[in-house]
Amino acid sequence: ETGVTQTPRHLVMGMTNKKSLKCEQHLGHNAMYWYKQSAKKPLELMFVYNFKEQTENNSVPSRFSPECPNSSHLFLHLHTLQPEDSALYLCASSQVHNEQFFGPGTRLTVL
Amino acid sequence: QKEVEQNSGPLSVPEGAIASLNCTYSDRGSQSFFWYRQYSGKSPELIMSIYSNGDKEDGRFTAQLNKASQYVSLLIRDSQPSDSATYLCAVTSTGNQFYFGTGTSLTVIP
Numbered sequence: 116e117t118g119v120t121q122t123p124r125h126l127v128m129g130m131t132n133k134k135s136l137k138c139e140q141h142l143g144h145n146a147m148y149w150y151k152q153s154a155k156k157p158l159e160l161m162f163v164y165n166f167k168e169q170t171e172n173n174s175v176p177s178r179f180s181p182e183c184p185n186s187s188h189l190f191l192h193l194h195t196l197q198p199e200d201s202a203l204y205l206c207a208s209s210q211v212h213n214e215q216f217f218g219p220g221t222r223l224t225v226l
Numbered sequence: 227q228k229e230v231e232q233n234s235g236p237l238s239v240p241e242g243a244i245a246s247l248n249c250t251y252s253d254r255g256s257q258s259f260f261w262y263r264q265y266s267g268k269s270p271e272l273i274m275s276i277y278s279n280g281d282k283e284d285g286r287f288t289a290q291l292n293k294a295s296q297y298v299s300l301l302i303r304d305s306q307p308s309d310s311a312t313y314l315c316a317v318t319s320t321g322n323q324f325y326f327g328t329g330t331s332l333t334v335i336p
Contacts, residue, residue, distance in 0.1 A: 157327075158270070158314070158326050205269050212258075212318055214260050214275055217271070219268070220269045222267075
């Protein structure tokens with residue numbers, strides 16, 4: 116596979132469930148990002164990892180927990196989410212401070 | 227003041243016309259500038275990058291950068307209905323932070 120991949124592409128979960136989103140980049144980049152995009156809203160940066168170290172956390176609720184085991188993989192662990200967390204979750208990667216390339220996103224619905 | 231500002235639109239142009247999308251940024255020391263296209267329900271796709279003052283052309287797309295005015299634009303010539311999307315401006319600041327604008331919605335009317 117090439118580029119940035121995300122799984123699953125669609126996810127429906129209840130408020131008491133625990134699930135994880137996965138992102139993998141095949142571009143040799145050293146930075147990875149999680150964004151949230153609610154319907155017809157701008158991108159919201161959630162987390163940034165540079166060289167596997169978290170460098171930014173934009174006041175994201177603790178029910179979202181990121182994990183970056185290496186420079187090619189990024190996870191977003193979800194637990195006790197709220198219906199307002201339903202959104203498109205986008206992963207991106209880049210060489211640090213350069214243009215970002217996005218995965219196809221995970222469409223999350225919280226019931 | 228936001229780091230990157232765009233008119234949210236919607237901008238409507240007839241097929242075959244030139245669409246002009248504008249973006250201003252606040253950090254005078256910014257060095258790198260990008261335009262992304264995002265179709266509804268899809269992820270953003272990089273379409274242009276520009277680093278120095280002037281114009282950069284790629285097919286029907288032209289990016290224009292004016293650092294003195296802190297202004298970057300995207301022109302789409304011979305607009306097609308398939309160009310209907312939201313266009314996001316992005317800037318790398320002097321602190322090496324990457325900022326997106328809120329996007330401009332473009333509709334090309336057949």
